[in-house]
Amino acid sequence: MRDVVRASVVIGVASGIYAISFGVLSVSAGGSVLQTCLLSLLVFTGASQFSAVSVISAGGSVASAVSGGLLLAARNGVYGLALSPSIRGSLTKRMLAAQFVIDETTAMTSAAPDQRAKDWAFWSCAVMLFTCWNLGTLIGALAGSSIDPETFGLDAAFPVVFVAMVAPHLATRSGRRAAVIGATVTLVLTPFLPIGLPILLSSVGVFVGLVAHEDDDSSGQSSEVAP
Amino acid sequence: MSWWLVAWLSLGAYALKVLGLVVLGGRELPAVVNRCLTLIPAALLAALIMKDTVTVGQELVIDARLVGVSVAAAATTRRLPLTAVLILGVGSTALVRAAARLI
Numbered sequence: 001m002r003d004v005v006r007a008s009v010v011i012g013v014a015s016g017i018y019a020i021s022f023g024v025l026s027v028s029a030g031g032s033v034l035q036t037c038l039l040s041l042l043v044f045t046g047a048s049q050f051s052a053v054s055v056i057s058a059g060g061s062v063a064s065a066v067s068g069g070l071l072l073a074a075r076n077g078v079y080g081l082a083l084s085p086s087i088r089g090s091l092t093k094r095m096l097a098a099q100f101v102i103d104e105t106t107a108m109t110s111a112a113p114d115q116r117a118k119d120w121a122f123w124s125c126a127v128m129l130f131t132c133w134n135l136g137t138l139i140g141a142l143a144g145s146s147i148d149p150e151t152f153g154l155d156a157a158f159p160v161v162f163v164a165m166v167a168p169h170l171a172t173r174s175g176r177r178a179a180v181i182g183a184t185v186t187l188v189l190t191p192f193l194p195i196g197l198p199i200l201l202s203s204v205g206v207f208v209g210l211v212a213h214e215d216d217d218s219s220g221q222s223s224e225v226a227p
Numbered sequence: 228m229s230w231w232l233v234a235w236l237s238l239g240a241y242a243l244k245v246l247g248l249v250v251l252g253g254r255e256l257p258a259v260v261n262r263c264l265t266l267i268p269a270a271l272l273a274a275l276i277m278k279d280t281v282t283v284g285q286e287l288v289i290d291a292r293l294v295g296v297s298v299a300a301a302a303t304t305r306r307l308p309l310t311a312v313l314i315l316g317v318g319s320t321a322l323v324r325a326a327a328r329l330i
Binding site: 017021044163180 | 316
C-alpha cells in the first residue's frame with residue numbers, strides 16, 4: 001500500500017502546481033477568489049476548469065465556456081462506468097466517490113491488482129488530489145490578484161498546461177488524428193465564428209479519429225507519445 | 228465572471244460523474260460511443276492550444292506565446308516533469324516579452 005500512497009502524494013503535488021496556475025488565471029480572467037475556489041471544489045476536473053476560464057478570458061460567452069468544459073468532462077462519465085465495479089458501498093458513499101472520478105483516480109484504481117488495493121488507490125489518490133488541488137487554487141487566486149499576468153508570461157500558462165495535458169492522449173493514432181483535426185478546425189474557423197464556438201466544433205476531430213480505429217491495434221498502441 | 232458559469236459547470240460536471248459511476252453503473256456503452264467520448268480530450272485540448280497560442284479574440288496573432296508553447300512542447304517530448312514544463316513555457320514567454328520591450 002505504501003507505493004500507492006507515495007504515488008498519490010506525487011500526483012497530488014503535481015496537481016497542486018497546476019492548481020496554482022489555475023487560481024492565477026481564473027482571477028485574471030475576472031473571477032473572484034471565492035468563485036475560483038468554488039470552481040475547484042465543485043467542478044474538480046482540471047481540463048474543464050482551465051478550458052472554461054480560457055474561453056471567458058478571451059471574451060467568449062458563458063454558454064460556450066460551459067459547453068466546452070462539459071464536453072471535456074464527458075470522459076469522467078466513461079471513467080465512472082469503468083470504475084463502478086471497484087467502488088463499493090452505500091449509495092451515499094458512491095455519490096461522494098463520484099466527485100473524485102477523474103483522470104488520475106481512474107488510472108491509479110484501474111492499475112491496482114485487487115479490491116483492497118483498488119480501495120486504497122482510489123481513496124488515497126482522491127484525498128491527496130482534492131486537498132492539493134484546492135489548496136493550490138487558493139494560493140494562486142490570492143497571488144493572482146497582485147500580479148500582472150502578461151509581464152510574467154502567465155497568459156501562456158493556459159496553452160502550456162494544455163500541451164502537458166494533451167500528451168497522453170496522443171499515444172494512439174486516432175488520438176493524434178483527432179488532435180490535428182481539432183487544431184486545424186479551430187485555426188480555420190476562429191476569424192469567422194464567435195469566440196468559443198470553434199473550440200466546440202473542433203470535436204468533429206473525434207469522428208475523424210474514429211476512422212483510424214482499425215490501425216490503432218496494429219501500430220498505434222505501441223508508438224511513442226511524440227515523434 | 229458570471230455565477231452562472233460556476234453553477235452550470237459545477238452541476239454539469241458532477242452530473243456526468245454520477246451518471247457514469249452511480250446511475251449507469253456497470254453497464255457497457257456501445258464501443259463507438261466509448262471511443263468518441265475518450266477521444267474528445269485530444270481534439271478539444273489541441274483546439275484550446277491553438278486558441279490560446281495564436282489567437283486574440285477572433286484574430287490570428289503570432290507573439291511571444293508561440294515561443295513559450297514551443298518550448299513547453301519540446302520539454303513535454305523530453306518527458307520533463309510538469310513543474311519544469313510550466314516554468315520553461317511561462318518563463319520563455321516572459322523573457323521574449325521583456326527582450327522585445329528592450330529593443
